[in-house]
Amino acid sequence: MLRPLFEFVDALPSSIALRESVYGYTTLLTTHVLSMCLFAGLVIMMDLRLAGFGNKKTPISEIQKRLFPWQTLGMVGSTITGVLLFYGQPMRYYGKVYYWSKIAMMVLALLNLLYFHLSTYRSVAQWDTEVRPPLNVRLAGIISLVLWAGVVATGRLTAYDWLTYR
Amino acid sequence: MSLLPVVEALEASAISTAMRSDPYFSAIVNVVHLLGLVIVAGSLLIVDLRLLGGGLKKQPLAQVARDAQPWLIGALCLMLLTGIPQILLTPTKQYYSAYFWLKMEVLPIALIFTFTIRRMVALADEGRVHHLVRKLVGLVSIALWTTIPVCGRLIGLLS
Numbered sequence: 001m002l003r004p005l006f007e008f009v010d011a012l013p014s015s016i017a018l019r020e021s022v023y024g025y026t027t028l029l030t031t032h033v034l035s036m037c038l039f040a041g042l043v044i045m046m047d048l049r050l051a052g053f054g055n056k057k058t059p060i061s062e063i064q065k066r067l068f069p070w071q072t073l074g075m076v077g078s079t080i081t082g083v084l085l086f087y088g089q090p091m092r093y094y095g096k097v098y099y100w101s102k103i104a105m106m107v108l109a110l111l112n113l114l115y116f117h118l119s120t121y122r123s124v125a126q127w128d129t130e131v132r133p134p135l136n137v138r139l140a141g142i143i144s145l146v147l148w149a150g151v152v153a154t155g156r157l158t159a160y161d162w163l164t165y166r
Numbered sequence: 167m168s169l170l171p172v173v174e175a176l177e178a179s180a181i182s183t184a185m186r187s188d189p190y191f192s193a194i195v196n197v198v199h200l201l202g203l204v205i206v207a208g209s210l211l212i213v214d215l216r217l218l219g220g221g222l223k224k225q226p227l228a229q230v231a232r233d234a235q236p237w238l239i240g241a242l243c244l245m246l247l248t249g250i251p252q253i254l255l256t257p258t259k260q261y262y263s264a265y266f267w268l269k270m271e272v273l274p275i276a277l278i279f280t281f282t283i284r285r286m287v288a289l290a291d292e293g294r295v296h297h298l299v300r301k302l303v304g305l306v307s308i309a310l311w312t313t314i315p316v317c318g319r320l321i322g323l324l325s
Contacts, residue, residue, distance in 0.1 A: 054237055
C-alpha cells in the first residue's frame, strides 16, 4: 500500500530530527490542542445553532459569516501542527486504526460541510432566524457535531496501543 | 503539613487501584474530558471574541453571553466530573508536577473572574462600559483559560 512511502518519510533526516527534538513533540501537540479548541469550539457553537439546540437568538447567516474566519484560523493551525506531528513519526501512525478513523471522519465532516454550503445553505434567507430550522439544516448540524466529536475522540485514542498493527 | 501522605494514601486506595486496573477507564475519562474542553473553549470564545470587538459583532453582547452560558456551565461541570477521576488515577504524578499545581491555582482564579467581572461586563448595557474595558476583560479571559489546558496537557508530557 502506502507503506514504502511512509517508511521513506520516516527515514528522512528531517523527520528523525523532529522526533528526536527535545521539545518538538510537546510544542506541536500543545499548539495542536489549542488550535483544535479554537476550531472545534466555534464549530460546535455553530452546529448547535444549526441543530436548533443553542445560540437560538442569533441568525444562522451571522454565525456562519462571523465565526468562519476564526474557525479557519483554528483549522489552519491544527493542520500545520498535525502535518508536522505526523511527519515526525509516520510509521507510528501507519498501523493505527484510530488514526485512520480520525482522518476518515474529518473527510466526511468536510464533505458534509461542502454539501451544506453548496446546496442547503442556498435557501438560508428563508430560515435564517428560525429557532428550529428545516430538517436538512438540523441534520447537517447534528452530523457535523457527531463527526467532529469523533475526530477529537479518535485523535485522543491514537495515543493508546489499541488497534495498532505493525 | 505535607500533602504527600494523603497523596500516597490516595495512590494506594481501592478506588484509585480499581481505576488504574481497568484498561478502558482512563481512556474514556480522557476523551470525555477533552470533549468537555472543546465545548468550554467554544462557549468562552464566542463571548470573548465579541468582547474584543470581533466575532458576532452585530449581536448584542448580553444575548451572546446568555446563549453561551448554559453550555459553559454544563461543560465545566463535565470537566469537573472527569477531572476528579483523572487526578485519582495518578495522584502521585500530579503531586510532583509543577504544571498540575499551576493549573489548580489558575483554575479558581479563572472561574471567579469569569463568573464575577466578566459576567458583569458581558451582561451590562454596552453603552455604559468603555470598549477598552471590554477588550481587557476579553484578553484576560483568554489568557487565563488558555493557561489551564496548556498546563493540563503538560502534566502528561513534561514530568
